Amino acid sequence: MAGKVNLYFIWYGNFLTGPAASDGVMTQELLTALFSAGGLGGTAYARINSTYSDRSHAVSGNFALLDSVNDYYSRGAQLSDAAVTAVVAQAITSRALPKDTNGLYFVLTSSDVSESSGFCMQYCGWHSQARISGSDIKIAFVGNPDRCPGACEEQLVSPNGDSGADGMASIMAHETNEAISDPDLNAWYDNSGNENGDKCVWKWGPVTGSLGKGAYNTVVAGHHWLLQMNWENARGGGCDQKLGGKFYSQ
Numbered sequence: 371m372a373g374k375v376n377l378y379f380i381w382y383g384n385f386l387t388g389p390a391a392s393d394g395v396m397t398q399e400l401l402t403a404l405f406s407a408g409g410l411g412g413t414a415y416a417r418i419n420s421t422y423s424d425r426s427h428a429v430s431g432n433f434a435l436l437d438s439v440n441d442y443y444s445r446g447a448q449l450s451d452a453a454v455t456a457v458v459a460q461a462i463t464s465r466a467l468p469k470d471t472n473g474l475y476f477v478l479t480s481s482d483v484s485e486s487s488g489f490c491m492q493y494c495g496w497h498s499q500a501r502i503s504g505s506d507i508k509i510a511f512v513g514n515p516d517r518c519p520g521a522c523e524e525q526l527v528s529p530n531g532d533s534g535a536d537g538m539a540s541i542m543a544h545e546t547n548e549a550i551s552d553p554d555l556n557a558w559y560d561n562s563g564n565e566n567g568d569k570c571v572w573k574w575g576p577v578t579g580s581l582g583k584g585a586y587n588t589v590v591a592g593h594h595w596l597l598q599m600n601w602e603n604a605r606g607g608g609c610d611q612k613l614g615g616k617f618y619s620q
């Protein structure tokens with residue numbers, strides 16, 4: 371995706387405050403901070419994506435959260451892939467969110483929500499595209515990995531003291547990197563079908579510190595994060611944490 375990519379978050383399920391909230395406002399605040407303007411977008415990490423282009427699209431690595439909405443279980447607590455798409459379509463057709471062909475719409479679910487095509491078993495997140503209101507719309511799903519820490523969280527004790535949000539941060543970075551370099555699933559992937567995020571999944575590079583609350587390798591938006599590396603498509607290719615940085619095998 372060319373230029374600056376606008377991110378949209380649909381918080382699906384229960385992220386409300388109060389004793390009934392399964393995941394809570396802290397999760398929203400942390401992930402909003404990470405992806406808002408002045409956050410991860412445009413950093414040396416995000417600009418690894420600028421090593422991808424085709425004749426008509428130069429990926430910049432600039433992205434930022436533009437708007438977000440809450441969806442309180444409009445399709446229940448068990449979602450299919452089609453239901454995830456329908457949640458995005460509903461947000462657009464109801465005008466809760468704008469229709470943006472240079473946008474990436476995340477459906478972010480609370481830990482009590484399942485995704486029947488394989489969340490926690492086959493994947494921790496996915497991205498795709500769908501035709502919504504006559505336009506090619508990019509969508510992504512990331513569930514709260516507190517649902518399956520053994521499968522989708524690197525560490526139970528996390529730098530921000532919110533294992534679900536900290537786990538989602540890396541998965542969301544993975545899906546963002548993939549969606550902007552392969553938005554319609556026909557652009558960049560290797561001979562094995564791996565996209566850039568897949569090539570470096572669960573690889574962190576050097577951990578730069580620990581807060582006593584969990585290891586981190588990135589400081590951005592006033593918080594510490596453990597984000598997987600991304601595949602730099604230059605210099606012969608490799609996984610690194612910042613554009614032009616050292617390649618790490620793990």
Ligand SMILES: [Zn+2]
Nearest residue numbers: 548565567568
């Ligand atoms: Zn992937």
